[in-house]
Amino acid sequence: MQVAIDGPASAGKSTVAKIVAGKLSFVYIDTGAMYRACTLIARNHGLAYSDEAGILKAIDQDGIVLEPGENGQKVLVAGEDVSLEIRTPEITANVSEVSALPGVRAKMVELQRELAGSTDVIMDGRDIGTTVLPNADVKIFLVASARSRAERRMLDWQQKGIEAKQTVEEIEADIAKRDYLDSHREVSPLQKADDAIEIDSTNLTIDQVVDAILAEIAKKR
Ligand code: C5P
Numbered sequence: 001m002q003v004a005i006d007g008p009a010s011a012g013k014s015t016v017a018k019i020v021a022g023k024l025s026f027v028y029i030d031t032g033a034m035y036r037a038c039t040l041i042a043r044n045h046g047l048a049y050s051d052e053a054g055i056l057k058a059i060d061q062d063g064i065v066l067e068p069g070e071n072g073q074k075v076l077v078a079g080e081d082v083s084l085e086i087r088t089p090e091i092t093a094n095v096s097e098v099s100a101l102p103g104v105r106a107k108m109v110e111l112q113r114e115l116a117g118s119t120d121v122i123m124d125g126r127d128i129g130t131t132v133l134p135n136a137d138v139k140i141f142l143v144a145s146a147r148s149r150a151e152r153r154m155l156d157w158q159q160k161g162i163e164a165k166q167t168v169e170e171i172e173a174d175i176a177k178r179d180y181l182d183s184h185r186e187v188s189p190l191q192k193a194d195d196a197i198e199i200d201s202t203n204l205t206i207d208q209v210v211d212a213i214l215a216e217i218a219k220k221r
Pocket of ligand 1: 009010032033035036096099100124125126127128182
């Protein structure tokens with residue numbers, strides 16, 4: 001069984017996908033982490049984020065490996081665990097430029113399909129239902145208002161003891177900018193697949209979203 005979860009930034013896709021994967025013993029794949037790893041590689045090699053040929057070469061040199069980890073998934077670049085490093089504001093601010101490069105997307109989509117293989121999988125991203133797994137059994141498009149996504153991000157930082165360097169308004173503006181770039185790129189923009197089920201989590205708890213997704217999966221099993 002293949003489950004695709006797409007949607008805008010910070011809608012809670014990875015949180016619910018991890019829980020669903022745990023409950024059903026599915027493999028969880030966070031594709032955003034892969035584009036973040038590409039962005040980190042570009043930075044580490046001192047490359048411009050628009051340098052497609054250079055970034056592709058550097059990805060081949062370093063290698064991106066996904067492994068199951070305590071927190072769902074671990075990302076290795078050149079053999080080093082970079083799971084935390086790919087979440088810094090610097091990487092977040094530049095990932096949309098790197099992920100818009102057609103060659104980078106082609107490489108990541110190939111890797112994503114390989115990883116999905118023939119096992120039960122739940123994959124989250126922006127183009128899973130439209131491009132990566134167009135025949136997925138269940139497609140979810142998870143949305144929430146930009147304001148509530150920004151508030152959740154702030155709360156998440158507070159709970160993790162991370163000092164917030166931005167106001168909620170600034171977080172909301174960053175989220176909106178990333179959504180705009182991801183929705184307006186040429187190749188595989190963020191888009192709801194025709195056959196995806198839209199869930200608006202603005203007024204739902206995590207458990208309610210998880211239950212809604214489990215119910216959709218149960219219909220197909
Ligand atoms: O999911 P996350 O917010 O970590 O994704 C980071 C970025 O990676 C997105 O803003 C988008 O630019 C890119 N991405 C993508 N396609 C995917 C997953 C993520 O372009 N399937």
